[in-house]
Amino acid sequence: MTRLFVSTLLAALLAVGSATVSAQTRRESKPRTPPPQTGAWQPTMLIDCPTAGTLKRGSFIVGVRAYPNGGVLASTDIGMSNRLMIGVSYGAEGIVSERKPVWNPRVEFDLRLSLIDEGLVFPAITTGFSSQGYGGYLDDTKRYAFKSKGFFVVGSKNYPLYNWQVGLHGGLNYSTEQEDDDTNLDFFVGVDTKLNRDVGLVFEYDFATNDNRSSTDVGRGHGYLNVALQWLYSDNLVMDLILKNLVNNRKGVSDIWRELRVTYVQHF
Numbered sequence: 001m002t003r004l005f006v007s008t009l010l011a012a013l014l015a016v017g018s019a020t021v022s023a024q025t026r027r028e029s030k031p032r033t034p035p036p037q038t039g040a041w042q043p044t045m046l047i048d049c050p051t052a053g054t055l056k057r058g059s060f061i062v063g064v065r066a067y068p069n070g071g072v073l074a075s076t077d078i079g080m081s082n083r084l085m086i087g088v089s090y091g092a093e094g095i096v097s098e099r100k101p102v103w104n105p106r107v108e109f110d111l112r113l114s115l116i117d118e119g120l121v122f123p124a125i126t127t128g129f130s131s132q133g134y135g136g137y138l139d140d141t142k143r144y145a146f147k148s149k150g151f152f153v154v155g156s157k158n159y160p161l162y163n164w165q166v167g168l169h170g171g172l173n174y175s176t177e178q179e180d181d182d183t184n185l186d187f188f189v190g191v192d193t194k195l196n197r198d199v200g201l202v203f204e205y206d207f208a209t210n211d212n213r214s215s216t217d218v219g220r221g222h223g224y225l226n227v228a229l230q231w232l233y234s235d236n237l238v239m240d241l242i243l244k245n246l247v248n249n250r251k252g253v254s255d256i257w258r259e260l261r262v263t264y265v266q267h268f
Contacts, residue, residue, distance in 0.1 A: 043167075044077065044085070044112075046190040046204040047226045047242055048134050048146055051169050052124035052156035054114045055079030058268045061087075065242075066260045069136060070097035075110075083114040089132045108132035108148070123157035123168075133177060135257070138218075143177035145218065146244075147211055149186075150175035164194040175210050182213040200230035202240070208249060222249040228261070238263045 044053045044061065055061065059079040066072055073091030080086055087110035092101040112128035129151050133144025154171030169190040190204035204226050211219030226244040233239060244257035 043192060043202075043238075046169060046192060046202050047228050047240075047244065048149075048224075049169070049188045049190055049204045049206060050112070050126070050128065050130065050149060050152060050154050050171070051167070051190070051192075052114070052118075052126040052154050054083065054085040054112050054126060055265075057081045059265060060268065061263060061265045063261065063263045065091075065134075066096065067135060068257060068259075069093045070095055070099075070101075071136065072096060073132075073134070075132070077110060085112045085114075085128075086110065093136045102136070104137050118157060123155040125153065125155050127151075127153045131176065141177075141218075142179035143218075145250075146206075146224065147175045147177045147186075147208075149173040150177070161193065167192045169204075180211075180213065180218070182210050182219075184210040186210040194232070198232050200232055200238075202228040202230060218250060220249050220251055222247045224249050236265050 042053045043051055044055065045051065055077060056079050061075075061077040063075045063077075064072065065075075071091060071093040072095040073089060075087060075089035077085055077087030088107055089110070090104060090107045092103040094101040108131040110128065110130045110132060112126055114124065114126045116122065116125040118124035130149045133146055133148035135145025137144055150173055152171055152173035154169060156167060156169045158165040158167045169192075171188055173186050173188070175186065186207060186209050188204060188206045190202065192200065192202045194200045206224040206226075208219050208221075208223045212221040213219075224244065225246040226242065227246065228240040228242045231239045240259075240261040240263070242259035242261055244259065245253065246256055248254075250257075
């Protein structure tokens with residue numbers, strides 16, 4: 001029954017994303033999502049690291065990520081108020097394959113509260129909790145290949161660059177995935193920018209100070225450098241080609257990690 005429920009949840013998320021994208025393309029009127037100054041919605045995530053961005057009341061995001069070993073992760077986030085955002089996610093390895101899927105052990109959650117809005121000088125500040133890690137789930141250490149952020153605080157500030165903006169982000173987090181006996185506080189930084197109206201770039205670096213003591217095939221103490229090339233199809237739809245682990249921080253791995261991500265945002 002549990003697998004039937006989560007399978008149905010995953011299918012429903014994918015169906016909602018497809019239906020809303022189809023409806024958007026059929027409409028000739030102006031989209032209801034108000035575009036920010038950059039010409040595209042402000043991200044709530046870089047790649048694996050959060051930003052200080054949260055959804056406004058009545059907005060929602062549907063996202064799907066395809067990752068190595070046939071993995072698929074589906075998620076949805078909802079703006080409950082102009083400061084509070086909640087989300088759920090679920091996925092499995094082996095979905096895009098010929099073998100039986102290996103489902104993640106549980107549905108994961110994301111909760112965020114915007115504390116301070118961005119000003120002329122000071123950044124926006126958001127705090128929250130995310131139990132969703134990335135990649136396959138490692139049963140021996142009860143964690144994902146890339147640890148979840150757990151409890152976090154993040155600041156974001158946008159700066160004008162010609163007709164676009166550059167977003168700078170930085171934060172700290174304390175993951176609850178600690179069965180590998182690495183309980184250190186972690187830190188992360190990131191940048192997002194636009195090359196033109198249709199193409200964007202995202203960079204992030206996770207210092208992974210909580211992922212360098214385990215004897216399993218995970219962190220080696222180099223941190224995780226990730227980059228994404230974005231296709232900004234519209235103000236509501238963004239597609240990313242993601243390259244992760246560029247500094248070879250995973251034991252027993254000789255190549256970079258590659259993902260595809262599709263993100264759609266809309267109002268109720």
